[in-house]
Amino acid sequence: MKKFLAEFRASWNLIIEYRVMVVIWMLTIVLPLIMLAVWLSIAEKGPVQGYDRATFISYYLAALIVRNMTGMWFIWEMDSEMRLGTLSFRLLKPMDPLVHYLAYACSSKPLRVLILGPASLIALLFLPELSWNVDALNVLLFVISLAGALMILFLMQYTIGLTGFWITRSLSVNDAWFFTYSLASGYLVPLDLFPPAVRDVLWYLPFRYTMSFPVELLMGRLSVGSILQGIAIQWLWVGGMFALNRWVWRRGLRQFSAVGA
Amino acid sequence: MKVQISVRHLSKFYEVHQKEPGFWGSLKAFVARKYETVRAVEDVSFEIQEGEIVGFLGPNGAGKTTTLKVLSGLLFPTSGEVSVCGFRSFDRKPEFLRQITLVMGQKNQLIWDLPASESFLVNRAVYEISQGDYFDAMKELTDLLDLGGVLNKQVRKLSLGERMKCELAAALLHRPRVLFLDEPTIGLDVTMQARVREFLIEYNRRYGATILLTSHYMADVVALCKRVFVIDHGRLVYDGDLEALVERISPVKYIRLVTQQPIGAEDLSRFGEVRSVEAFKATLAVPRERTSAVAAELFERLSIEDITIEDPEVEEIIGRIFTEKLLSK
Numbered sequence: 220m221k222k223f224l225a226e227f228r229a230s231w232n233l234i235i236e237y238r239v240m241v242v243i244w245m246l247t248i249v250l251p252l253i254m255l256a257v258w259l260s261i262a263e264k265g266p267v268q269g270y271d272r273a274t275f276i277s278y279y280l281a282a283l284i285v286r287n288m289t290g291m292w293f294i295w296e297m298d299s300e301m302r303l304g305t306l307s308f309r310l311l312k313p314m315d316p317l318v319h320y321l322a323y324a325c326s327s328k329p330l331r332v333l334i335l336g337p338a339s340l341i342a343l344l345f346l347p348e349l350s351w352n353v354d355a356l357n358v359l360l361f362v363i364s365l366a367g368a369l370m371i372l373f374l375m376q377y378t379i380g381l382t383g384f385w386i387t388r389s390l391s392v393n394d395a396w397f398f399t400y401s402l403a404s405g406y407l408v409p410l411d412l413f414p415p416a417v418r419d420v421l422w423y424l425p426f427r428y429t430m431s432f433p434v435e436l437l438m439g440r441l442s443v444g445s446i447l448q449g450i451a452i453q454w455l456w457v458g459g460m461f462a463l464n465r466w467v468w469r470r471g472l473r474q475f476s477a478v479g480a
Numbered sequence: 481m482k483v484q485i486s487v488r489h490l491s492k493f494y495e496v497h498q499k500e501p502g503f504w505g506s507l508k509a510f511v512a513r514k515y516e517t518v519r520a521v522e523d524v525s526f527e528i529q530e531g532e533i534v535g536f537l538g539p540n541g542a543g544k545t546t547t548l549k550v551l552s553g554l555l556f557p558t559s560g561e562v563s564v565c566g567f568r569s570f571d572r573k574p575e576f577l578r579q580i581t582l583v584m585g586q587k588n589q590l591i592w593d594l595p596a597s598e599s600f601l602v603n604r605a606v607y608e609i610s611q612g613d614y615f616d617a618m619k620e621l622t623d624l625l626d627l628g629g630v631l632n633k634q635v636r637k638l639s640l641g642e643r644m645k646c647e648l649a650a651a652l653l654h655r656p657r658v659l660f661l662d663e664p665t666i667g668l669d670v671t672m673q674a675r676v677r678e679f680l681i682e683y684n685r686r687y688g689a690t691i692l693l694t695s696h697y698m699a700d701v702v703a704l705c706k707r708v709f710v711i712d713h714g715r716l717v718y719d720g721d722l723e724a725l726v727e728r729i730s731p732v733k734y735i736r737l738v739t740q741q742p743i744g745a746e747d748l749s750r751f752g753e754v755r756s757v758e759a760f761k762a763t764l765a766v767p768r769e770r771t772s773a774v775a776a777e778l779f780e781r782l783s784i785e786d787i788t789i790e791d792p793e794v795e796e797i798i799g800r801i802f803t804e805k806l807l808s809k
Contacts, residue, residue: 305588
């Protein structure tokens with residue numbers, strides 16, 4: 220934990236160093252706003268499967284928050300460290316590199332809270348159509364669900380990053396992954412609007428728990444019982460992804476140490 | 481004295497794929513890759529005692545870096561046994577990692593966009609260094625490496641020499657007992673090279689640390705290492721005293737003389753091989769065992785102003801080892 224905090228501190232200092240960049244990054248997360256504009260024009264003719272104007276606004280603004288709080292881009296750093304050979308230094312330290320990358324992935328979150336918190340308050344005050352459940356309990360559960368979503372996404376990205384041990388460009392795998400994530404998580408289109416058969420399949424995949432689940436939670440569409448169940452499922456996925464990650468890690472190290480840094 | 485590093489019959493081979501240049505070459509490589517086995521290190525054995533400083537010599541691609549990587553635990557040996565501080569390197573146990581360090585002169589472990597002091601704080605936590613030890617180590621390293629004023633500047637704004645000093649400090653904060661240094665002085669100017677050498681000697685003296693280093697600068701090797709390994713095409717061709725190596729490879733010494741009267745090659749040729757001659761100065765190559773006799777004779781026959789006897793430059797000798805394959809078995 221001490222090691223994590225030291226790594227977090229250093230990454231946080233980097234974020235401060237790059238503060239302008241973080242704001243720009245935040246502004247580039249516009250996909251939900253574009254989707255919102257599209258759906259609003261469609262919804263003008265009447266609700267789509269129960270989703271009206273207000274629902275779409277509440278959905279996509281929640282998605283914007285979830286994406287900001289769970290998105291991460293450390294695979295770019297992993298990729299360059301692997302190709303330039305500086306990963307070797309990490310392997311020679313008495314700390315699993317996972318701790319470093321997790322700290323790095325989390326480091327911009329406080330700054331995002333500082334910006335998104337006030338922005339959300341303003342939106343709640345001035346956008347009468349925005350219907351979120353902001354009871355203390357619900358907000359607490361929302362934050363907990365964000366942690367689970369972040370861990371699932373972290374382990375997915377870290378595992379994809381590890382494929383860099385075998386292929387030179389793990390980033391292209393990441394591109395393919397992002398496409399799948401955007402569709403299957405509810406980031407692009409609410410899962411409710413998919414045909415029921417597709418939706419049922421998506422419910423059994425981890426993606427829903429990284430986006431749709433926290434969004435539905437914030438919108439007040441879930442009972443406390445189903446929220447707790449959802450959080451439990453999130454951590455089951457975290458456990459599964461972690462096991463997979465450790466397996467890939469061990470094999471990757473064997474590959475790395477056979478072929479060379 | 482205890483054996484700190486022991487290597488027995490170490491070999492490391494890898495497969496690399498080959499690609500012909502150009503578009504067709506790429507296409508061919510895409511469809512059917514040709515692999516070739518590179519024998520980076522082959523059947524190398526040696527032992528290093530605690531506190532020794534050993535220089536690793538060899539041309540580019542001879543297997544020096546590969547050996548250092550195997551020793552530090554980054555590469556798994558194809559065959560053979562490697563033990564460092566009593567650990568099998570490749571297990572990379574935390575207790576092992578806390579006792580070693582690897583510095584690669586061409587690579588950077590400091591956080592590029594932050595001051596070096598931030599990297600030190602991370603290392604402090606990672607190596608679980610106590611507040612007191614950290615303070616002592618920082619003070620000592622700041623003194624020895626003259627780091628004042630450098631620590632709080634962004635790493636990317638440092639000069640190469642300043643950065644290398646910070647790299648060394650970051651790598652030694654946990655006071656490792658075994659140092660693997662791959663070209664630690666590369667790209668540094670002469671003063672800075674000398675500074676790094678002095679530092680390494682001092683570190684070795686204070687902590688009895690074992691150091692294995694590679695360098696292209698002979699001055700590093702001459703100043704630091706009594707013992708050297710020579711590696712060529714993955715094979716260890718020499719392990720022993722640097723001086724003995726010089727004697728073995730070069731059977732001659734140089735006599736440099738300054739005379740009171742002008743001299744010519746014809747006056748000197750009977751004393752030894754004339755390497756250079758100009759007016760009042762000349763250099764002769766003389767078989768090692770005859771140097772003092774020849775020098776005495778020169779004094780007798782010529783009006784000598786000054787005379788010196790020197791070994792050939794080590795660069796020259798090492799160069800000869802590889803170009804003339806003098807040590808190949």
